[in-house]
Amino acid sequence: MEGLLGHRKAGRWGNTQENAFVLLALDRYFQTYEKTTPDFLARAWLGDRYAGEHAFRGRTTERQHVEVPMAALPGGPGGNDLVLAKEGPGRLYYRIGLRYAPTSLRLDPADHGFTVERAYEGADDPADVRREADGAWRVRAGARVRVRLTLVAPERRYHVALVDPLSAGLEPLNPALALTGTLPDETDTDVTEVGAPGLGGPRGAGSWWWWTRPWFEHQNLRDERVEAFTSLLWEGVYTYAYVARATTPGAFVVPPPRAEEMYAPETFGRGSTDRVVIE
Structure with missing residues (x-):
């Protein structure tokens, strides 16, 4: 489906x-x-605490939304079971999600359907960017920096967003603007093959033709982040790269890059937090 x-x-x-x-x-x-017409009562418990109920009568697109505040969730080791029960005929569909803010700025990578990695390198001179033993990135002030993202999808994904927060000291260079000037040609952004009805081609007989394009369908170069979107992403390894300029000296904590299915945010992945020093 x-x-x-x-x-x-x-x-x-x-x-x-x-x-x-x-x-x-x-x-x-x-x-x-879906042959059976729904006629059931759904209930929810968090541990031994009653969380709510809702009756579903007949076919409808109605949804029942229950929010549980973080203060009601158990802290420390262990926890409480979330129990859902249904009484009556019909199918019950449900989604359980969690919205939270981490207490630490230093986040480790997470893989819940995507793997994402980020690396920085000098766009004009490799010596402009180097990585220290402690993992921090040191960038020469004024240098152009290529930011390279690697995205791994273990299986087919839909409506994917790849978002890379920018270091506060970096400014993305948009090649579509005349003031940007000439950027390095090689960006290592992968291309993918696309097929559509048309003339027969090298893929074999049949009225199909093929062309290549970047794996993403749209991208945004914003002040504080860079985004790439695609409605369909086949399983595989993809790269996305852009060029930014180190405009502001200082030491900056950079949030992790993140990929997710926009309409199924529980399918996501992120890289690690980085520290960028511009001097």
């Missing part, structure tokens, strides 16, 4: 034939898994 819906573009599939067959597949899914 997720795969079929994830391949839509602007709310529809590639052509009328695809629309028809996908709708037939969705109907078969519905007749198999």
Whole structure:
């Protein structure tokens, strides 16, 4: 189901034939898994504490949202079980999410569906950027820096956002602006093959043609972060790179780069916190 819906573009599939067959597949899914009309009561408990209930009668897109404050969650080792129960016929779908702010600025990498790494290097002279034994990056003031992100997707992902927070001392250089000037040609941003109905090509017989483009569909170079987006990301290893200038001397803590499925944020990954010294 997720795969079929994830391949839509602007709310529809590639052509009328695809629309028809996908709708037939969705109907078969519905007749198999959603045949029973919902008529049940759902309840939730956090440990021995009652968290709420909601009755679902008939077919509807209605959602019931319950928020539990962090103060109600147990601290320290151990914890309480979250228990969901259903009484009555029909299928219950649920999502459990957690919004939080870390207490420490020094974050380790996390892999919950993506692996993300970040590295800095001199765009014009390798000596402009070096990494110290303690992991800190030292950058020459005024130098142009290439920021290289590596993204690993172990399986197909949908509506992916890759976000890299900028060091406060770096300013991204947008090649689309005339004032930026000429940037180094090599950015190591991967390209991917794309197929569409058309003329037969080297991929074999059939009315398909192929071309290459960057793996992302859109990017933003903002004052405080750089973003890349794609609606479909096949499993594999991808790189994304951009160039920034070290404009402000100082020592800066840089939040980790992060990738996530925008409509399923529980599928995410992040790199580690970095320390950048510009002098």
